[in-house]
Amino acid sequence: MQKLVLLRHGESVWNQENRFTGWTDVDLSPEGFEQASRAGKLLDKHGYNFDAGFTSVLKRSIKTLHFVLEELDHLWIPVTKSWRLNERFYGALQGLNKDETIAKYGEEQVHKWRRDPNEHPPEVTHDDECYPGHDIRYKDLTQREIPVTENLSETMERVLPFWSEVIVKAMRQNQKVIICAHGNSLRALIKYMDLLSDEDVTNLDIPTATPWIYELDEGLNTIRHYYLE
Numbered sequence: 001m002q003k004l005v006l007l008r009h010g011e012s013v014w015n016q017e018n019r020f021t022g023w024t025d026v027d028l029s030p031e032g033f034e035q036a037s038r039a040g041k042l043l044d045k046h047g048y049n050f051d052a053g054f055t056s057v058l059k060r061s062i063k064t065l066h067f068v069l070e071e072l073d074h075l076w077i078p079v080t081k082s083w084r085l086n087e088r089f090y091g092a093l094q095g096l097n098k099d100e101t102i103a104k105y106g107e108e109q110v111h112k113w114r115r116d117p118n119e120h121p122p123e124v125t126h127d128d129e130c131y132p133g134h135d136i137r138y139k140d141l142t143q144r145e146i147p148v149t150e151n152l153s154e155t156m157e158r159v160l161p162f163w164s165e166v167i168v169k170a171m172r173q174n175q176k177v178i179i180c181a182h183g184n185s186l187r188a189l190i191k192y193m194d195l196l197s198d199e200d201v202t203n204l205d206i207p208t209a210t211p212w213i214y215e216l217d218e219g220l221n222t223i224r225h226y227y228l229e
């Protein structure tokens with residue numbers, strides 16, 4: 001039996017301000033830093049250690065993983081960062097306050113943008129400062145890979161190649177793996193791993209900095225999963 005740990009980053013400044021975040025590279029809030037350290041202490045208390053860490057190219061996840069590994073005295077393990085684990089790209093909603101957006105567009109529409117796996121948020125244009133093509137960290141992406149908006153199905157399409165080509169490969173070499181990512185990139189991964197329907201995944205919300213443990217058999221099929229307490 002092999003264990004895999006999934007962790008959503010600690011609370012970010014924009015989580016606290018209730019703003020759509022997506023690929024905006026906001027920092028952890030003071031509470032988010034605390035949450036990350038608490039998650040590390042919890043993993044330590046339960047005897048977890050890791051051979052490899054995987055995270056996005058966004059600092060709220062990178063720092064969360066760093067603080068977890070610090071608590072475990074495991075800062076030395078290899079950490080691979082990939083844009084494929086980034087949060088879902090929220091298009092022109094990025095930066096907007098979620099309650100103000102509900103007041104403007106209505107609860108039903110905003111709920112669809114947030115949770116319907118096939119609904120696209122409004123697009124950003126290429127001259128918008130939020131367009132990732134302006135950001136040097138995405139310079140190696142093809143034009144097709146750089147999003148102007150994303151629904152959960154498209155997030156899943158770019159998360160899965162990294163999962164199967166990189167993370168699964170590490171686990172097949174018996175490496176103990178932690179993935180620190182984002183609410184929606186983790187929802188995409190869990191949808192795939194647990195074969196969740198569109199309806200099931202709509203109701204899945206992942207709390208910040210709460211380790212989600214997968215117990216997997218030798219074929220990496222899920223035996224069970226649970227939050228570590």
Ligand SMILES: O=C(O)[C@@H](CO)OP(=O)(O)O
Binds near residue numbers: 022088
């Ligand atoms: O704003 C975001 O990027 C995400 C995660 O915080 O929000 P939501 O839960 O609405 O998908």
